Amino acid sequence: MSISEKIIITGITDEGLVRDHNEDSIGHTNELGLLVLADGIGGHKGGEVASAIAVDSILQDLNKALPLITTGKIDESTGYSIESMLIEKAIKDANSKIFDAAQKNSKYEGMGTTIVVLLLYDNRITVAHVGDSRLYRMRDRILEQMTRDHTLLQELVDRGFYTKKEANESLNKNLVTRAVGVNATVDVDLLEDIALVDDTYMLCSDGLTDMIDDSLIEDIHLNYRDNPNKITKELIKQAKDHGGKDNVSVMLARVLKEFPANSNWYTKFLDIFS
């Protein structure tokens, strides 16, 4: 049984009600449990171009690299899994491609994109992100934001200038401090975690989270619990009903069954006390 039968993956991107084009891009490879979402930044067509390059390039790199490795091995020097290292490398490659394209064509100067990548493998996940596109998890009927935005606002919250509530009401929401393709190099945030049956992972652009708050997102997940397609559609609909001022993209991965790399995966739970 392949991983695509154990995890349901859905995704929608929508230009919203105000913008006349869509600068978001999404893509996934179900057989690898791989999801990628990008929100492009930059005038003219720059944003669209940057997010499309990012998604295409990352999918291409990982579709090639992931099947060649042994699942679940750890990179000794960093402590991350080999999968995490490959994802980081794929994002850095995309960064170079976008940066080079912008250097060559003045029309695209300064373009960039946010990115969030989710990979499900061996009952684990790796999440990689840059910018303000987010990853959330629904577990035990509770929604948790797992990524931390790279925005000026989040930096101000971290430094104690704002409470989270004040931050939500602030005007300086959309200033990202990191993006893919803007500089010659990029820092990628990586996190790893254990995936459990019934988890639902959600990737989204700020077109969702600027329009509706986390409690409404949680309610929608609870209302349509077993139907990822419906959840995705309803989230997009609600973002539009609440203004739809930006492009909005949502991707979900719902874990139906365990997906160990080999059958006795539980024996790996023996880092200590064994």
Place this chain on the structure above:
Amino acid sequence: MPTIQISLNGEVESELQLAKDTMTIGRKSDNDIHLDSLAISGHHAQIVTILNNSFIEDLNSTNGTYLNGSLIKKNVLENGDVIKVGQHEIKFITISAGAEDNFEKTMIINTAAIGMQETEGNKAIDKSVGKIVAEIASSDSGKTSQKIAKIRIVSGANNGKELTLTKVLTTLGKPGVQVAAITRRPTGYFLIHIDGGDNGERPHVNNEEIGSKAHPLKNNDTLEVAEVQMIFLFE
């Protein structure tokens, strides 16, 4: 541009515009807002303005900074707010630019290379937030959590054993009894409940059962997983 109105004993003494990104308030004459009173520290507080928002920040003053009657360290300022330092009251006045048009496009603040290529958007931003951006770039907050941590077992057969958390994701426990994981994220270390065995019990941190969300760990926290007690420590 926001303005402030300074009063003493209910009488307005002066009014001025917040012309600079950072306006300091204090008794010494080198302050932007110079208030000559013994109740006010040399450099008492500052008002920082970033794009559309202004903030008040106390600079470890002796007598403190009050905002609308409450003692604060840092806070965002809203139209009509009253800051009190010593006996002086400073009223913050801003004419907000209609809520309708405030939905801005996402823009990038270039933290890596100030003075590199400028887009239309970040030109204005680079100017007004240069200082805080430089601070963000230099602090590199994403790396602070990469300190190496370890856990020391303090009960049972393995008492005294230590495990350095070299992997990003470390699993602990006994399958069927209780399983948890410690994960290193860019924001720090977290304990995660995975499996509670037959009775569904969750791990404890400092004697409290953790929830479904990842639980942040601090130096010297005591953990209990699968009835084994341990301490979380930074090396």
